[in-house]
Amino acid sequence: MLDQIHLLAAVTVLGVLEQAYFFLQVIYARRLFGISPPKTSGPPEFERIFRAQVNSSEYFPIFLALLWQAGLFFHQGLAAALGLLYLYARYCYFKGYKASSSERLTPIYLGSGVLWILIAVSALGILRFFFSHYMGLNIL
Numbered sequence: 001m002l003d004q005i006h007l008l009a010a011v012t013v014l015g016v017l018e019q020a021y022f023f024l025q026v027i028y029a030r031r032l033f034g035i036s037p038p039k040t041s042g043p044p045e046f047e048r049i050f051r052a053q054v055n056s057s058e059y060f061p062i063f064l065a066l067l068w069q070a071g072l073f074f075h076q077g078l079a080a081a082l083g084l085l086y087l088y089a090r091y092c093y094f095k096g097y098k099a100s101s102s103e104r105l106t107p108i109y110l111g112s113g114v115l116w117i118l119i120a121v122s123a124l125g126i127l128r129f130f131f132s133h134y135m136g137l138n139i140l
Contacts, residue, residue, distance in 0.1 A: 007080035008071040011087070012064060018087055019060055022053040022094055045098075052097035052104070056090055059111070066118035073125025079118070086114040 029035075029049040035042040040050055063086055071079035089111035096103030131137040 004076060005071065007076050008068055008083070011067060011080050011083035015060065015063065015067075015083070015087055018091060019057065022056050025094070025098070026050055026053045048097050048101060052094045055097075056094060059090075059115075063115065063118075066115060066122055069122035070118045070125060073129055074121045075125075078121065082114050082118055082121070086111055086118075089114060 026049055029046045030037070033042050033046045035046055041047060063083070067079055067083045067086075070082065089107045093104050093107035093111060096105075096107050128139055131139050
């Protein structure tokens, strides 16, 4: 069983570490700009860092659900590779947004594209399982 999910688990841990890195960046920005919690507004530089972290956190549960569905129902290797690509896109998004709001666009498009591919792969895998399990048809 574990040999069927170890890549997914590794990508999940990397994703959690990436989220922790984003959280730390907000803490450092709060200190740098003198913004105490619970305030979420301040100089544009702080607000971009804060928004990049919040946006990344909002998408993380969606990413995890799709990563695991694609890996369990379709192919672990493909899902893990797409997961790494998504994490790279999120990192580029964070760095780009930190520099300028316009620099976040290309990485967010890449990350969104990866999520759509994960949705498609998940749906195909689940559909294949239903056909195989309930109808005895082996497709794909």
